Amino acid sequence: MSRNTIAKTRILEIIQGSSIALTHAAIQEQTRDVCDRVTIYRILDRLVNENEIHRIVNVNGVVNFAACKRCSHSSHHHDHIHFSCIKCGELTCFEDQSIDLNLPSKYIIQEYQLTVAGICGKCS
Amino acid sequence: MSRNTIAKTRILEIIQGSSIALTHAAIQEQTRDVCDRVTIYRILDRLVNENEIHRIVNVNGVVNFAACKRCSHSSHHHDHIHFSCIKCGELTCFEDQSIDLNLPSKYIIQEYQLTVAGICGKCS
DNA sequence: TTATTTTAGCAACAAAGTTGCATTAATATG
DNA sequence: CATATTAATGCAACTTTGTTGCTAAAATAA
Numbered sequence: 001m002s003r004n005t006i007a008k009t010r011i012l013e014i015i016q017g018s019s020i021a022l023t024h025a026a027i028q029e030q031t032r033d034v035c036d037r038v039t040i041y042r043i044l045d046r047l048v049n050e051n052e053i054h055r056i057v058n059v060n061g062v063v064n065f066a067a068c069k070r071c072s073h074s075s076h077h078h079d080h081i082h083f084s085c086i087k088c089g090e091l092t093c094f095e096d097q098s099i100d101l102n103l104p105s106k107y108i109i110q111e112y113q114l115t116v117a118g119i120c121g122k123c124s
Numbered sequence: 125m126s127r128n129t130i131a132k133t134r135i136l137e138i139i140q141g142s143s144i145a146l147t148h149a150a151i152q153e154q155t156r157d158v159c160d161r162v163t164i165y166r167i168l169d170r171l172v173n174e175n176e177i178h179r180i181v182n183v184n185g186v187v188n189f190a191a192c193k194r195c196s197h198s199s200h201h202h203d204h205i206h207f208s209c210i211k212c213g214e215l216t217c218f219e220d221q222s223i224d225l226n227l228p229s230k231y232i233i234q235e236y237q238l239t240v241a242g243i244c245g246k247c248s
Numbered sequence: 249t250t251a252t253t254t255t256a257g258c259a260a261c262a263a264a265g266t267t268g269c270a271t272t273a274a275t276a277t278g
Numbered sequence: 279c280a281t282a283t284t285a286a287t288g289c290a291a292c293t294t295t296g297t298t299g300c301t302a303a304a305a306t307a308a
Contacts, residue, residue: 003254003305024295036257041296043255059237061181063295083231099223099238106245107207113183114223114238121230127274127285148264160288165265167286187264 002046007035011043012067015053021064021082021091054078056091059117064091079112085120092120126170131159135167136191139177145188145206145215178202180215183241188215203236209244216244 002008014030015022028040035043044065047053056064056078068078081094101109126132138154139146152164159167168189171177180188180202192202205218225233 005255005305007256038258038297039256046255057181057183057185059181059235061185061187063185081225081227083227086234094227097226099225101205101223101240102221103205103207103218103240104245106248107240108243108248109240110210110242111183112238112240114236116225116227116231116233116236118234119232121228124230124232129274129286131287159286162266162289163287170286 002050007031007039008043008046010034011040012047012052015047015065016067018066019092021056021066021093023062023064027065056082056093056115057113058082058084058091059115060084066091066093069093069095080114082113082115083120084115084117085123086117087119087123090120090122091115126174131155131163132167132170134158135164136171136176139171139189140191142190143216145180145190145217147186147188151189180206180217180239181237182206182208182215183239184208190215190217193217193219204238206237206239207244208239208241209247210241211243211247214244214246215239 010031011027011034014027024040024044027044028037031040044053044055047065048055051068053065053067056066058064079098081097081099083092083094084090085092099112099114101112103109134155135151135158138151148164148168151168152161155164168177168179171189172179175192177189177191180190182188203222205221205223207216207218208214209216223236223238225236227233
């Protein structure tokens, strides 16, 4: 277990307090004077390794972070749907939704990442 | 319709001749002395707009390009599965596979991007 | 309270992608 | 077929995003 520093606590609070997934840039804006840009990257890495947050790559390639809600610390998986709104740009997790995959038997599935793009409930 | 230049023709040939999706870097390696790095970016943009190729963001955030096979030029969609091998790094399209989504009715789905990470048929 | 180990800050770097502008090549027009 | 027109290319410069090495500063252990 890594050390609980002020910056780490603050960043986890920000991510857990957000209903949408946040980019490094968005987190940086909310942590002015708390810590350095590089430190944010390192804290995000630590939080991902400790299964506190998960990393989502948006359809546009932008990396986002969201708190893990339904993942127990022992069985960690992010196999759920992410919705990316093309209007407001917000990335939302649907942690209760999973899908069925039918790939050839030789393929060993480890995890999947599913991002749906469209218009979210607020913008439609 | 954009102009068919030597570089554009060459890049489309490379992508269409590949069984896996290719990164900008991989394409650049195969187009030494054909054109500039920036030109490759611009040609890839053009090919995407003309529905000749599609852009796939891998689980690791790396952008890849693959030829459109099942997309007609009128109805263009990339709603299929991409498999990203964690061993050999190759990104393969499964154009015959699609999935069912059950999101709240307020959400308007435009397209989705599904990338499965694991071990591919060749590496398993 | 001091020793140990992790984390933070800073600078520098690297990869990926973008923009502006002059030059060159491809198509259209007479 | 020559020339005008428009689009594409090359180059340099720049931006964004993320990484690495190293010293100083904190957090935990002893």
